[in-house]
Amino acid sequence: MLPDFSKAPDGLLPAVAQDVRTQEVLMVAWVNREAFEHAIKTGRAAYWSRSRKSLWVKGDTSGHLQKLREIWVDCDGDSILYRVEQTGAACHDGYFSCFYRRLENGAWSVEREKVAEKPS
Protein backbone atom coordinates (compact mmCIF):
# COMPACT_ATOMS: atom_id res chain seq x y z
CA MET A 1 0.00 0.00 0.00
CA LEU A 2 1.40 3.36 -1.07
CA PRO A 3 2.39 5.57 0.53
CA ASP A 4 3.70 3.39 3.33
CA PHE A 5 2.99 5.39 6.47
CA SER A 6 4.33 2.54 8.60
CA LYS A 7 7.84 3.49 7.44
CA ALA A 8 7.87 6.43 9.85
CA PRO A 9 7.63 5.64 13.56
CA ASP A 10 5.17 8.51 14.02
CA GLY A 11 3.30 7.77 10.78
CA LEU A 12 4.39 11.10 9.29
CA LEU A 13 5.99 11.20 5.85
CA PRO A 14 7.56 14.29 4.31
CA ALA A 15 5.50 15.90 1.56
CA VAL A 16 6.80 18.40 -0.97
CA ALA A 17 4.43 20.93 -2.53
CA GLN A 18 5.37 22.19 -5.99
CA ASP A 19 3.45 24.76 -8.01
CA VAL A 20 2.36 23.30 -11.36
CA ARG A 21 2.60 26.65 -13.11
CA THR A 22 5.93 28.05 -11.94
CA GLN A 23 7.44 24.63 -10.98
CA GLU A 24 8.72 26.25 -7.79
CA VAL A 25 9.16 24.04 -4.77
CA LEU A 26 6.85 25.76 -2.29
CA MET A 27 7.28 23.97 1.02
CA VAL A 28 7.98 20.73 2.82
CA ALA A 29 5.53 19.54 5.45
CA TRP A 30 4.27 16.30 6.99
CA VAL A 31 1.46 14.01 5.97
CA ASN A 32 -0.17 11.12 7.81
CA ARG A 33 -2.86 8.80 6.53
CA GLU A 34 -5.66 11.07 7.70
CA ALA A 35 -4.22 14.10 5.91
CA PHE A 36 -3.50 12.09 2.78
CA GLU A 37 -7.04 10.74 2.58
CA HIS A 38 -8.47 14.19 3.28
CA ALA A 39 -6.42 15.62 0.42
CA ILE A 40 -7.64 12.98 -2.02
CA LYS A 41 -11.24 13.44 -0.97
CA THR A 42 -11.26 17.24 -1.11
CA GLY A 43 -8.76 18.05 -3.87
CA ARG A 44 -6.90 20.40 -1.52
CA ALA A 45 -3.42 19.88 -0.13
CA ALA A 46 -3.67 18.72 3.47
CA TYR A 47 -0.94 18.10 6.01
CA TRP A 48 -0.52 17.13 9.64
CA SER A 49 0.57 19.99 11.84
CA ARG A 50 3.20 18.67 14.22
CA SER A 51 2.98 21.77 16.40
CA ARG A 52 -0.81 21.82 16.68
CA LYS A 53 -1.12 18.03 16.49
CA SER A 54 -4.05 18.33 14.10
CA LEU A 55 -5.09 18.11 10.50
CA TRP A 56 -3.93 21.18 8.61
CA VAL A 57 -5.75 22.03 5.42
CA LYS A 58 -3.52 24.58 3.78
CA GLY A 59 -5.32 27.90 3.42
CA ASP A 60 -8.25 27.11 5.70
CA THR A 61 -7.47 30.08 7.93
CA SER A 62 -5.52 32.28 5.50
CA GLY A 63 -7.32 31.64 2.21
CA HIS A 64 -3.94 30.85 0.65
CA LEU A 65 -5.03 27.41 -0.39
CA GLN A 66 -3.36 24.82 -2.58
CA LYS A 67 -5.57 23.28 -5.21
CA LEU A 68 -4.32 19.77 -5.66
CA ARG A 69 -3.59 18.92 -9.28
CA GLU A 70 -1.44 15.79 -9.02
CA ILE A 71 -0.23 13.41 -6.33
CA TRP A 72 3.01 11.48 -6.79
CA VAL A 73 4.78 8.99 -4.55
CA ASP A 74 8.47 8.15 -4.52
CA CYS A 75 10.18 4.82 -5.21
CA ASP A 76 10.36 3.80 -1.55
CA GLY A 77 6.81 4.90 -0.83
CA ASP A 78 7.95 7.17 1.95
CA SER A 79 7.77 10.64 0.40
CA ILE A 80 4.88 12.41 -1.27
CA LEU A 81 4.80 15.10 -3.94
CA TYR A 82 1.77 17.36 -4.15
CA ARG A 83 1.64 19.29 -7.42
CA VAL A 84 -0.65 22.21 -6.73
CA GLU A 85 -1.98 25.55 -7.84
CA GLN A 86 -0.93 27.86 -5.04
CA THR A 87 -3.22 30.78 -4.24
CA GLY A 88 -1.46 33.82 -2.79
CA ALA A 89 1.56 32.84 -0.73
CA ALA A 90 2.59 29.40 0.46
CA CYS A 91 4.82 30.97 3.10
CA HIS A 92 3.60 32.59 6.30
CA ASP A 93 6.37 35.15 5.82
CA GLY A 94 4.47 36.36 2.75
CA TYR A 95 6.57 34.78 0.02
CA PHE A 96 5.16 32.60 -2.75
CA SER A 97 7.54 29.81 -1.70
CA CYS A 98 8.96 29.05 1.74
CA PHE A 99 12.31 28.67 0.01
CA TYR A 100 13.10 32.36 -0.47
CA ARG A 101 16.64 32.40 0.92
CA ARG A 102 19.60 31.17 -1.07
CA LEU A 103 23.13 30.52 0.08
CA GLU A 104 25.47 32.96 -1.66
CA ASN A 105 29.16 33.06 -0.79
CA GLY A 106 28.56 31.61 2.63
CA ALA A 107 25.62 33.86 3.60
CA TRP A 108 21.85 33.55 3.24
CA SER A 109 20.37 36.08 0.85
CA VAL A 110 16.66 36.82 0.35
CA GLU A 111 16.16 36.27 -3.38
CA ARG A 112 12.41 36.65 -3.69
CA GLU A 113 9.85 39.44 -3.37
CA LYS A 114 6.98 39.25 -0.92
CA VAL A 115 3.63 38.68 -2.59
CA ALA A 116 1.42 38.94 0.47
CA GLU A 117 1.42 40.45 3.93
CA LYS A 118 -1.24 38.20 5.35
CA PRO A 119 0.13 35.18 7.15
CA SER A 120 -0.86 31.83 5.70
Next chain:
Amino acid sequence: MLPDFSKAPDGLLPAVAQDVRTQEVLMVAWVNREAFEHAIKTGRAAYWSRSRKSLWVKGDTSGHLQKLREIWVDCDGDSILYRVEQTGAACHDGYFSCFYRRLENGAWSVEREKVAEKPS
Protein backbone atom coordinates in the same frame (compact mmCIF):
# COMPACT_ATOMS: atom_id res chain seq x y z
CA MET B 1 22.25 29.69 12.26
CA LEU B 2 20.57 28.23 9.17
CA PRO B 3 19.64 25.52 8.62
CA ASP B 4 18.75 24.77 12.23
CA PHE B 5 19.70 21.12 12.65
CA SER B 6 18.73 21.29 16.32
CA LYS B 7 15.06 21.37 15.23
CA ALA B 8 15.16 17.64 14.55
CA PRO B 9 15.83 15.35 17.53
CA ASP B 10 18.17 13.25 15.38
CA GLY B 11 19.73 16.28 13.65
CA LEU B 12 18.33 15.21 10.29
CA LEU B 13 16.36 17.66 8.17
CA PRO B 14 14.48 16.75 4.99
CA ALA B 15 16.15 17.89 1.80
CA VAL B 16 14.48 18.11 -1.59
CA ALA B 17 16.55 17.77 -4.76
CA GLN B 18 15.20 19.52 -7.85
CA ASP B 19 16.77 19.46 -11.30
CA VAL B 20 17.57 23.00 -12.47
CA ARG B 21 16.98 22.15 -16.11
CA THR B 22 13.72 20.19 -16.07
CA GLN B 23 12.50 21.61 -12.71
CA GLU B 24 11.48 18.08 -11.74
CA VAL B 25 11.47 17.20 -8.07
CA LEU B 26 13.94 14.32 -8.02
CA MET B 27 13.94 12.97 -4.50
CA VAL B 28 13.60 13.67 -0.80
CA ALA B 29 16.37 12.56 1.53
CA TRP B 30 17.95 13.57 4.83
CA VAL B 31 20.73 15.96 5.63
CA ASN B 32 22.67 16.54 8.83
CA ARG B 33 25.34 19.15 9.48
CA GLU B 34 28.13 16.91 8.23
CA ALA B 35 26.36 16.21 4.92
CA PHE B 36 25.42 19.87 4.50
CA GLU B 37 28.98 21.06 5.02
CA HIS B 38 30.31 18.36 2.72
CA ALA B 39 27.89 19.49 0.00
CA ILE B 40 28.97 23.13 0.31
CA LYS B 41 32.65 22.19 0.26
CA THR B 42 32.49 19.84 -2.71
CA GLY B 43 29.66 21.27 -4.84
CA ARG B 44 27.94 17.89 -4.93
CA ALA B 45 24.66 16.98 -3.24
CA ALA B 46 25.34 15.03 -0.08
CA TYR B 47 22.92 13.39 2.31
CA TRP B 48 22.93 11.25 5.43
CA SER B 49 21.94 7.66 4.79
CA ARG B 50 19.65 6.59 7.60
CA SER B 51 19.94 2.92 6.61
CA ARG B 52 23.74 2.88 6.37
CA LYS B 53 24.21 5.50 9.09
CA SER B 54 26.85 7.25 7.03
CA LEU B 55 27.51 10.18 4.76
CA TRP B 56 26.01 9.56 1.35
CA VAL B 57 27.44 11.52 -1.54
CA LYS B 58 24.94 10.99 -4.32
CA GLY B 59 26.52 9.19 -7.25
CA ASP B 60 29.72 8.11 -5.48
CA THR B 61 29.04 4.45 -6.21
CA SER B 62 26.75 4.76 -9.26
CA GLY B 63 28.21 7.76 -11.07
CA HIS B 64 24.73 9.29 -11.12
CA LEU B 65 25.85 12.37 -9.28
CA GLN B 66 24.10 15.63 -8.56
CA LYS B 67 26.09 18.75 -9.32
CA LEU B 68 24.96 21.31 -6.82
CA ARG B 69 23.93 24.57 -8.42
CA GLU B 70 21.95 26.30 -5.67
CA ILE B 71 21.15 25.75 -2.01
CA TRP B 72 17.98 27.20 -0.49
CA VAL B 73 16.56 27.03 3.02
CA ASP B 74 12.94 27.39 4.06
CA CYS B 75 11.33 29.99 6.32
CA ASP B 76 11.60 27.88 9.47
CA GLY B 77 15.16 26.77 8.72
CA ASP B 78 14.18 23.14 8.93
CA SER B 79 14.04 22.07 5.28
CA ILE B 80 16.66 22.32 2.55
CA LEU B 81 16.32 22.60 -1.21
CA TYR B 82 19.20 21.44 -3.37
CA ARG B 83 18.89 22.67 -6.96
CA VAL B 84 21.10 20.35 -8.97
CA GLU B 85 22.14 19.08 -12.35
CA GLN B 86 21.28 15.41 -12.20
CA THR B 87 23.49 13.00 -14.12
CA GLY B 88 21.75 9.84 -15.33
CA ALA B 89 19.02 8.78 -12.93
CA ALA B 90 18.29 10.06 -9.44
CA CYS B 91 16.28 6.94 -8.70
CA HIS B 92 17.76 3.53 -8.01
CA ASP B 93 14.82 2.08 -9.96
CA GLY B 94 16.33 3.71 -13.08
CA TYR B 95 14.03 6.71 -13.39
CA PHE B 96 15.24 10.29 -13.67
CA SER B 97 13.12 11.19 -10.64
CA CYS B 98 12.11 9.00 -7.71
CA PHE B 99 8.60 10.41 -8.18
CA TYR B 100 7.60 8.34 -11.20
CA ARG B 101 4.22 7.08 -9.96
CA ARG B 102 1.14 9.26 -9.99
CA LEU B 103 -2.22 8.64 -8.38
CA GLU B 104 -4.85 8.24 -11.13
CA ASN B 105 -8.42 7.34 -10.26
CA GLY B 106 -7.39 5.73 -7.02
CA ALA B 107 -4.48 3.68 -8.40
CA TRP B 108 -0.76 4.33 -8.79
CA SER B 109 0.34 4.58 -12.39
CA VAL B 110 3.94 4.65 -13.66
CA GLU B 111 4.08 7.85 -15.70
CA ARG B 112 7.77 8.01 -16.58
CA GLU B 113 10.20 6.07 -18.76
CA LYS B 114 13.32 4.48 -17.35
CA VAL B 115 16.49 6.29 -18.34
CA ALA B 116 19.00 3.88 -16.79
CA GLU B 117 19.30 0.31 -15.67
CA LYS B 118 22.19 0.82 -13.34
CA PRO B 119 21.17 1.35 -9.74
CA SER B 120 22.16 4.68 -8.26
